[in-house]
Amino acid sequence: MLSILGDGGSGRHARLCDGISRRDLLRLGTLTVGGLSLPQLLKAEQAVGIRNSHKAVIMIYMCGAPGHQDMYDLKMDAPAEIRGEFKPIHTNVPGIDICEHMPRLAAIMDKCVPLRSMHGSPDGNHDSFICYTGRTVRNQPSGGWPSMGAVGSKILGPVDKAVPAFVGLSPDAGHPPYGSPGHPGFLGVSHAAFRPSGPSNMDITLKDISGTRLGDRRRLLSNIDTLRRNIDASGTLEGMDSLTQSAFDILTSSKLAKALDISSEPESVRERYGKGDPNRFGDGAPRNLEHFLMARRLVEAGCRVVTLNFGRWDFHSDNFNGMKQTHLPQFDQGLSALIEDLHQRGLDKDVAVIAWGEFGRTPLINKDAGRDHWPQVGGGLLAGGNFRTGQVIGATDRHGAEITERPVHFSEVLAGLYRHLGINPDVAQLEDHTGRPQYLLEKTDPMPELV
Numbered sequence: 001m002l003s004i005l006g007d008g009g010s011g012r013h014a015r016l017c018d019g020i021s022r023r024d025l026l027r028l029g030t031l032t033v034g035g036l037s038l039p040q041l042l043k044a045e046q047a048v049g050i051r052n053s054h055k056a057v058i059m060i061y062m063c064g065a066p067g068h069q070d071m072y073d074l075k076m077d078a079p080a081e082i083r084g085e086f087k088p089i090h091t092n093v094p095g096i097d098i099c100e101h102m103p104r105l106a107a108i109m110d111k112c113v114p115l116r117s118m119h120g121s122p123d124g125n126h127d128s129f130i131c132y133t134g135r136t137v138r139n140q141p142s143g144g145w146p147s148m149g150a151v152g153s154k155i156l157g158p159v160d161k162a163v164p165a166f167v168g169l170s171p172d173a174g175h176p177p178y179g180s181p182g183h184p185g186f187l188g189v190s191h192a193a194f195r196p197s198g199p200s201n202m203d204i205t206l207k208d209i210s211g212t213r214l215g216d217r218r219r220l221l222s223n224i225d226t227l228r229r230n231i232d233a234s235g236t237l238e239g240m241d242s243l244t245q246s247a248f249d250i251l252t253s254s255k256l257a258k259a260l261d262i263s264s265e266p267e268s269v270r271e272r273y274g275k276g277d278p279n280r281f282g283d284g285a286p287r288n289l290e291h292f293l294m295a296r297r298l299v300e301a302g303c304r305v306v307t308l309n310f311g312r313w314d315f316h317s318d319n320f321n322g323m324k325q326t327h328l329p330q331f332d333q334g335l336s337a338l339i340e341d342l343h344q345r346g347l348d349k350d351v352a353v354i355a356w357g358e359f360g361r362t363p364l365i366n367k368d369a370g371r372d373h374w375p376q377v378g379g380g381l382l383a384g385g386n387f388r389t390g391q392v393i394g395a396t397d398r399h400g401a402e403i404t405e406r407p408v409h410f411s412e413v414l415a416g417l418y419r420h421l422g423i424n425p426d427v428a429q430l431e432d433h434t435g436r437p438q439y440l441l442e443k444t445d446p447m448p449e450l451v
Contacts, residue, residue, distance in 0.1 A: 056299035063178040063284040064314030065357030068379030069400035072114035101328035104336035110390040113382040117394025121359040124373035132182035134411030142433035143186025149305035150184040153191040159302035162253035168193030169308040174283025186432040259301035284312020289334040317368035352385025387450040411443040
């Protein structure tokens with residue numbers, strides 16, 4: 001099937017600031033790309049003066065924000081109503097203890113950096129935005145702030161024309177920000193995440209469509225676009241020829257399809273990662289451990305930024321059962337497998353991994369045995385990227401309530417990840433919709449602890 005500029009028969013979908021529907025602008029074969037046009041997603045522009053190395057970032061967004069004091073910053077000297085029921089275990093780095101329900105990560109802590117003093121969320125509202133951009137949703141420029149993946153796509157472009165620079169493995173969620181892979185903002189939908197989720201995975205190869213038939217469809221598309229371009233006063237369709245070429249490059253190459261096909265991995269590797277649960281958890285995300293493996297395969301194939309979402313950590317009630325019965329053991333398995341796999345394959349210096357949520361949880365356990373929102377401090381975990389690992393960054397008071405040592409803002413971490421990719425956030429600027437140049441981040445100082 002070849003369809004041009006359709007909204008799926010529904011008028012409910014929001015239109016972008018450039019007037020194009022967020023539904024398919026172009027569909028080739030039966031490919032659906034997260035509601036966005038494949039050619040739009042694949043625009044690649046090289047930035048002058050920035051080296052074209054294949055460094056990559058994998059970002060795991062932990063929907064709803066896990067409790068920092070239940071993972072990396074346990075407070076055993078606090079009263080019972082604050083410390084909770086989890087106990088710390090030693091890691092393979094003397095002096096670093098983490099939660100007892102993450103033994104696999106404890107065994108490879110020399111390859112990790114727990115962040116115990118994350119801050120930056122202004123109000124405690126659930127939104128993945130700060131994780132992907134390092135900024136808040138307030139006072140955005142025209143078009144909105146772009147995510148790291150979109151910036152990487154814009155500035156660096158693809159490593160291989162058959163593999164998108166930015167891939168989002170984040171399935172849709174009941175709470176939309178939980179399902180976001182990171183928005184393109186003022187960079188436009190041409191730099192949005194390629195989202196090969198669900199049945200669309202099977203539709204990025206030609207299968208029963210011959211090259212001749214695909215060529216016929218391409219000529220038809222070209223003729224229709226020529227007609228539309230002649231009547232398009234806004235100029236929106238200008239330059240779409242190169243984007244369409246990129247779409248056909250993907251369809252006529254098996255590289256992306258192979259990267260998404262984890263069945264070719266040895267059984268021992270698939271078992272190490274595990275399956276988790278592919279079903280959505282409440283209004284959050286699945287706990288799909290196969291996405292961790294898929295992310296590794298995608299960066300090997302040439303992706304620069306891969307994002308995925310995991311679970312629903314918003315435990316306002318029954319926090320400890322929810323954490324220990326489902327989330328922590330599966331997160332521990334998937335993330336540790338990814339980090340070990342990157343090291344075993346010699347990718348640990350080229351691929352950086354960050355796992356975090358949008359804020360932390362209250363020190364005081366509420367009447368429903370849960371923890372509520374606590375924007376004052378949260379946590380995260382870094383690995384790879386040729387960072388100096390085997391250390392902890394930041395500290396909090398005995399209740400885990402306030403930062404006492406080395407506050408770390410989201411934008412500082414993203415500044416380090418940008419530099420890893422080869423982008424200097426002190427220098428790089430991109431124009432918003434008004435033509436005004438914008439810096440990528442508010443805080444661009446590198447984290448000296450990681451160097």
